[in-house]
Amino acid sequence: MSTGVxxxxxxxAIVGGTGYTGVELLRLLCGHPQVEIAAITSRTLAGTPVAELFPSLRGHSELVFSEPDVELLAKADLVFFATPHGVAQAQVPELIRRGVRVIDLSADFRLKDIPAWERWYGQLHAAPVLAAESVYGLPEVHRQEIAGAQLVACPGCYPTAIQLGWIPLLEADAIEPIGLIANAASGASGAGRQGKTELLFAENSDNFRAYAAGGHRHLPEIEQGLRNVQPQGSDPASLTFVPHLLPMVRGIHATLYARLKPGQTLESAQALFEERYRDEPFVDVMPPESHPQTRSVRGTNLCRISLHRPQDGDTLVVLSVIDNLAKGASAQALQNMNIMFGWDETLGLESPALLP
Amino acid sequence: MSTGVxxxxxxxAIVGGTGYTGVELLRLLCGHPQVEIAAITSRTLAGTPVAELFPSLRGHSELVFSEPDVELLAKADLVFFATPHGVAQAQVPELIRRGVRVIDLSADFRLKDIPAWERWYGQLHAAPVLAAESVYGLPEVHRQEIAGAQLVACPGCYPTAIQLGWIPLLEADAIEPIGLIANAASGASGAGRQGKTELLFAENSDNFRAYAAGGHRHLPEIEQGLRNVQPQGSDPASLTFVPHLLPMVRGIHATLYARLKPGQTLESAQALFEERYRDEPFVDVMPPESHPQTRSVRGTNLCRISLHRPQDGDTLVVLSVIDNLAKGASAQALQNMNIMFGWDETLGLESPALLP
Amino acid sequence: MSTGVxxxxxxxAIVGGTGYTGVELLRLLCGHPQVEIAAITSRTLAGTPVAELFPSLRGHSELVFSEPDVELLAKADLVFFATPHGVAQAQVPELIRRGVRVIDLSADFRLKDIPAWERWYGQLHAAPVLAAESVYGLPEVHRQEIAGAQLVACPGCYPTAIQLGWIPLLEADAIEPIGLIANAASGASGAGRQGKTELLFAENSDNFRAYAAGGHRHLPEIEQGLRNVQPQGSDPASLTFVPHLLPMVRGIHATLYARLKPGQTLESAQALFEERYRDEPFVDVMPPESHPQTRSVRGTNLCRISLHRPQDGDTLVVLSVIDNLAKGASAQALQNMNIMFGWDETLGLESPALLP
Amino acid sequence: MSTGVxxxxxxxAIVGGTGYTGVELLRLLCGHPQVEIAAITSRTLAGTPVAELFPSLRGHSELVFSEPDVELLAKADLVFFATPHGVAQAQVPELIRRGVRVIDLSADFRLKDIPAWERWYGQLHAAPVLAAESVYGLPEVHRQEIAGAQLVACPGCYPTAIQLGWIPLLEADAIEPIGLIANAASGASGAGRQGKTELLFAENSDNFRAYAAGGHRHLPEIEQGLRNVQPQGSDPASLTFVPHLLPMVRGIHATLYARLKPGQTLESAQALFEERYRDEPFVDVMPPESHPQTRSVRGTNLCRISLHRPQDGDTLVVLSVIDNLAKGASAQALQNMNIMFGWDETLGLESPALLP
Known part of the structure; x- marks a missing residue:
């Protein structure tokens, strides 16, 4: 870990650090050797020490939440937005003008199709030109553009787990792109830190349920990402995506169903994954017929993937797990930062998962 | 609850009452007005009071585990088998010969295809003729045969949730029977009460994983049940089934994906379910686009079902929840008993779910 | 369960049925043969079906929340208040005037010392005379007064578990009444159903903490109850009480420490408990050195108690468990109702705990 | 983290790496810059890659379990024993003879009173002389002896949390040493990784219970440690200790009750703690009347402590939390290693807790 150089x-700086992606960013940045956290803002908690809100940070951070202030933010080399959708698109343009680099963890700049964004989020987009120029921060696909980007749109949690589980197959045209099914489940931290009855411990413990089965906002992001890697002339990928809420804190598990194209086998699919992710530091292709566990990636930037072909039929099942707050949000943001600043991509992201 | 008559x-009698289906049977039978529990057997715990093993039963039962003994069992009007597979097929034939009625909660008599049973369970079947004569105890399909049956094979937990979620559609030929996908998740009690490291609290809390993704023993039972209700001449239903282990105690959630046949809509499908289950006391068809929660059926014999048609596409998503120990095992066994003895089908099964 | 008579x-009627004690009351009343629920009120949810708020009640109740209205409530024979403190004391006096009987599950009428109430709750008491006349609804102590009471103040959850664990000892003057220590822990449902960040699943899962260690509102209620049973001339009982929040839904576990008076032993203490609670249908004195589990009383009106005397020293440890929503609130309210109306005290409260 | 030197x-080497303290040691050692893990032994799993047993370590460790072999172990500079009691006392003597340094995480060398050890553990002690020479590895008390020790007995989890919560008070003679009460609760990982029914998820979720209330093996270790810091001539500390099992994975919470000596106040006690632990890198004295949460130390070597004086009475309540696998076992072992080898005491132990 010591370079001698x-x-x-x-x-x-971090805008909106009072949620779970905020505290996860802080945890990870505390251990990053090339970063100084200059400011963290919160409109409601200005003046409160960060360590008072998040007791895990007592002794690790002297930071105090400050009012959002563009002059303050403009002094940073890099600003993270860990805000609800709608905030970053209002504040980022000015920072971009001033030459600050930005990683946005919200949904504001992920979709290139602005009318689709406006439909799914029910409001006009305030910065469509910037959205077009932003780079989608999935390093396994856009590493080179990220390196030179001024604005990176960090992927959503479900989209990260699901895209990484299908990309090698779609790039190689090995599965039918129509009729894909993504059945996924997330820990409760993915629903945020706001006080809502439906998120109470007493409502979710010993309970499991689907939600948004008719259509979830991550759907267009996933389809955009999948179509982006398909060979020219392919039928554009389309999928059914049903998310579920797990009685646990961290972790996303995606169970992906696709029909193999003729000639494809479990072995050929496995080979595609191993080849595609050979040099990826944060994608672990497990032996075929493994069952990755969400806890095996808890607190890490890893995505672990395994393949199954039940009854040697034409359905290929891909299992893909990430930590929704880590590879699904804040750790992936650090990975993007490392790429943007030319550092070792794994810097600050080396720790193994906390297990048990 | 009082009839005045x-x-x-x-x-x-209960054979093998030391597992979770055993204690659930005892809990439910304690509240059943027409039943006296004459004996409960356990080879390993003979002589131990039931209330010592299951502290919830202190004050509710004076029963003591006794050695399995055919003479003892033969005095009962009805014997429940709550044993691992392989036990019932060895012991049931003698009881049947003596005129005792039997409800087997294990997998021994569920499959009519004996070679399939032998392949999936890795042993020879000891009573293939009885298996052929037994009645599959899914009341929503086999109520009449159950009433007159001497041997009822109580359905598995996953098969119950999944079959009830597709039966109205397959009976009406409203979905493509090929390429069905059943993504299901179960609470940990479904894995039994044996001391195994992989079932420890510290291994499963804050963790989620698939298992047996390449093929689970419940698959042939589900396919048999689905094919059984299809109209003659249909392509036989075939499915991919991936089970998952939830960090919770009770509950099964099945998320079922099927392609609608031309002309079918969310409304037509909803109508099929409402019509099919109109008189079923234990199937609750919820309004379209609902999301049933496993806790809403905790401890009850209910199956709650809802339908979704994402993006108005050709995929119909059925959500189906049960309590794996109740409708998925012991409460369904009581429902079968009520039918077999001509009582009100809901007797002893009226309590609402424990929530929160 | 059938009397033939x-x-x-x-x-x-139920006032304030949108919280956890409300839904627990509904669950239990649904199974009570002598009760018709005429009305349930909620200011915020008037017009909403109860089964929409609580999915466990679909098919069990056609009730719709109505506006609180004294005319409506006055038609009932009995009104339950399941409201935050302050509400019952404002509304109960008019109902009492009209001859309606009331069971209040809130803290409004538990304390006889009105200045103490006003100090702990930070507001003036609106009905001090009624508070003086009300009967404290701990049947194990006040059964006879409850039978004839018009207004019963149902005990708090911690006070129920703690009082039942010390009453036999204090009545017999077998322990030092000074320096008692009550270390107790509650499931999260005890903190209510309001959307607060500190009660979120993601804040409480895999976490444990004390709260209100400097002084909890249940303290004066506990001391009042303990002093009430002491022989004349005793030093009034005084205790330190530290509550904790458990990562589970239901259950209270009290670990009680007291110094034995000279001559007392584990055996003599055990005999006191067995004698005192011999005829109590809802107190289970376990064998000495047992460890009662909260799940063994889940959903029931039971209190299970065991005694320990570590290292044969002068400290007697009493372990006492209840379900905070059941014996700690709604089931105890039903027990009080059964006594008030002359029914079998166990009516509607016979089911064993749901375990696992 | 880089020293430039x-x-x-x-x-x-690690003996017995298949339990939870083993995997926690591996997790922490993977991030320690001065350590190479030369060997890890397991009689039952020899030949199995560590990453197969613990999926969190895939990509972090190429280690394979090997047969325990004294020649192999003797090549190490330091051997950790993460074994059940009885193993280290049999194997450590030979390693000591060969000049290897040892940190034993088991109970074998913690007690100086060998007859007491033999009474509590029910077997003869195989190395009483070594036990007398070993150093008790609580750095906050024995830092200097640890630096020069060849054999360090790493403290138990409960003893660590409890001793740290009383040491400043006993050293200063500020509390009555007789009649101390330690009410403590542990996450399920503290009970180990063996497959036992009582440790199953389905047995412990939504459940809470005391255990060993009559006497737990950690009691003599705690008393020895407390007496060790008392001023000469004091009455030797004696306590009642009741442990409880929490439905969570990691964390110990101790709630400690003691009577203040005359003249002592909350303020004077707080000052004692702040002074005593001023320079301790891993003890966090929180503001008075705080409530430390177990998750605030998850995965870290921290002990967080707060003080309360309920109703300004004579009882001082100390709340003390640690992670049972970290400060309660493996991280404390690393702290000891850092001291023994003259490194910065926080090396490899700097990461904040994983929260949520």
């Missing part, structure tokens, strides 16, 4: 330390 | 009280 | 069915 | 890397 003096490395430039950058100043970063 | 003297009703015959029957004597029942 | 026609029993008068009473009409009951 | 070349530091000697030592070889360590």
């Amino acid at each position: 003096t490395v430039r330390v950058i100043k970063v | 003297t009703v015959r009280v029957i004597k029942v | 026609t029993v008068r069915v009473i009409k009951v | 070349t530091v000697r890397v030592i070889k360590v």
Whole structure:
């Protein structure tokens, strides 16, 4: 971990650090050797020490939440937005003008199709031009553009797990792109830190349910990402996506169903994954017929994947797990930062999962 | 609950009452007005009071586990088998010969295809003729045969949730029977009460994983049940079934994906379900686009079902929830008993779910 | 359960049925043969079917929340208040004037010391005279007064578990009444159904903490109850009480520490408990050195108690468990109702705990 | 984290790495810059890759379990024993003779009173002389002896949380040493990784219970540690200790009750703690009347402590939390290693807790 070389330390700021992606960013940045956290903002908690809100940070951070202030943010080399959708698109344009680099963890800049964004989120988009220029921060697909990007749109949690589980197959035209089914489940931290009855412990413990089965906002992001890697001339990928809420804190598990194209086998599919992700530091292709567990990636930037072909039929089942707050949000943001600033991509992201 | 009429009280016995289906049977039978529990057997715990093993039963039962003994069992009007597979097929034939009625909660008599049973369970079947004569105890399909049956094979937990979620559609030929996908998840009690590291609290809390993705023993039972209700001449139903282990105690949630046949809509499908289950006391067809929760059926014999048609496409999503120990095992066994002895089908099964 | 005798069915109403004690009351009343629920009120949810708020009640109740209205409530034979403190004391006096009987599950009428109430709850008490006349609804102590009471103040959850664990000892002057220590822990349902960040699943899962260690509102209620049973001339009981929040839904576990008076032993203490609770249908004195589990009383009106004397020293440890929503609230309310109306005290409260 | 100075890397070995303290040791050692893990042994799993047993370690460790072999272990600079009691006392003597340093995480060398050890553990002690020479690895008390020790007995989990919560008070003679009460609760990982029915998920979820209320093996260790810090001439500390099992994975919460000596106040007690632990890197004295949460130390070597004085009475309540697998076992072992080898005491132990 010691390079012996003096490395430039950058100043970063976090907008909206009172949610779970905020505290996860802080946890990870505390252990990153090239970063100084210059400011963290919160309209409602300005003046409150971060360690008072998040007792895990007592002794690790002297930061105090401050009012959002563009002058303050503009002094940073990099600003993370960990805000609800709608906030970043209002504030990012000014920062971009001033030359600040931005990683947005919200949904504001993920979709290139602005009318679709406006339909799914029920409001006009405030910065459509920036959305067009932003880079989608899935390093396994866009590493080169990320390196030079000023604005990175960090992928959603479900979209990360699901895209990584199908990309090798779609790139190689090995599965039918029509009729894909993504059945996924998330820990409760994915629903945020707001006080809502439906998120109470007493409502979710010993309970399991689907939600948004008729259509979830992550659907267009997933389809955009899948179509983006298909060979020219392919039928555009389309899928049914049903998310579920798990009685646990962290983790996403995606169970992906696709029909193999003629000639494809479990072995050929496995080979595609191993080849595609050979050099990826954060994608672990497990032996065929493994069953990845969400806890095996808890707190890490890893995505673990395994393949099954039940009854040697024409359905290929891909199991893909991530930590929704880590590879699904804040750790992936750090991975993007490492790429943007030319550092080792794994810097600050080396720790194994906490298990048990 | 009082009828004012003297009703015959029957004597029942339970073989293998040390597991979770055993204690659930005892809990439910304690509240059943027409039943006297004459004996409960356990080879390993003979001599131990039931209330010592299951502290919830202190004050509710004076029963003591006894050695399995055919003479003892033969005195009962009805014997429940709550044993691992392989036990019932060895012991049931003698009881049948003596005129005792039997409800087997294990997998021994569920499959009519004996070679399939032998393949999936890796052993020879000891009573293939009885298996052929037994009645599959899914009351929503076999109520009449159950009434007159001497041997009822109580359905598995996953098969119950999944069959009830597709039967109205397959009977009406409203979905493509090929390429069905059943993604299901179960609470940990479904894996039994044996001390195994993989079932420890510390291994399963805050964790989620698929298992047996390549093929689960419940698959042939589900396919048999689905094919059984299809109209003559249909392509036989075939499915991919992936079970998952939830960090909770009770509950099964099945998320079922099927392609609608031309002309079918969410409304027509909803109508099929409402019509089909109109008089079923234990199937609750919820309004379209609902999301049933497993806790809403905790401890009850209910199956709650809802339908979705994402993006108005050709995929129909059925959500189906049960309590794996109740409608998925012991409460369904009581429902079968009520039918077999001509009582009100809901007797002893009226309590609402424990929520929260 | 059948008496063969026609029993008068009473009409009951519930004020404030949207919380967890409300839904638990509904669950239990649904199974009570002598009760018709005439009305359930909620200011915020008037017009909403109860079964929409609580999916467990679909098919069990056609009730719709109505506006609180004294004319409506006055038609009932009995009104339950399942409201935050402050509500019952404002509304109960008018109902009492009209001859309606009331069981209040809130803290409004538990304390006889009105200045103490006003200090702990930070507001003036609106009905001090009624508070003086009300009967404290702990049947194990006040059964006779409850039978004739018009207004019963149902005990708090912690106070129920703790009082039952010390009453036999204090009545017999077998322990030092000074320096008692009550260390107790509650499931999250005890904190209510309001959407607060601190009660979220993601905040409480895999977490444990004390709260209100400096002083909890249940303290004066507990001390009042303990002093009430002491022999004349005793030093009034005084205790330290530290509550904790458990990562589970239901259950209270009290671990009680007291110093034995000279001459007392584990055996003599055990004999006191067995004698004192011999005829109590809902107190289970377990064998000495047992460890009662909260799940063994889940959903029931039981209190299970065991005694320990570590290292044969002078400290007697009493372990006492209840279900906070059942014996700690709604089931105890039903027990009080049964006594008030002259029915079998166990009516509607016979089911064993749901385990696992 | 980079010192710029070349530091000697030592070889360590782990005996008995298949339990939870084993995997926690591996997780932490993977991130320690001065350590090379030379061997990990397991009689039952020899030949199995560590990453197969613990999926969290895939990609982090190429280690394979090997047969325990004294020649192999003797090549290490330091050997950790993460074994059940009885194993280390049999194997450590030979390693000590060969000059290897040892940190034993089991109970074998914690007690100086060998007859007491033999009474509580029900067997003869195989190495009483070594037990006398070993150093008790609580750095906050024995830092200097640890630095020069060849054999360190790493404290138990409960003893660590409880001792740290009383040491400043006993050293200063500020509380009555007689009649101390330690009410503590542990996550299920503290009970180990063996497949036992009582540790199943389905047995412990939504459940809470005391255990060993009559006497737990950690009691003599706690008393020994407390007496060790008392001023000469004091009455030796004696306590009642009741442990409880929490429905969560990691964390210990101790609620400690003691009577203040005359003249002591909350403020004076708080000052004692702040002074005593001022320079301790892993003890966090929180503001008075705080409530530390177990999750705030999850995965870390921290002990967080707060003080309360309910109703300004004579009882001082100390709340003390640790992670049972970290400060309660493996992280404390690393802290000891850092001291023994003269490194910065926080090396490899800097990460904040994983929260949520």
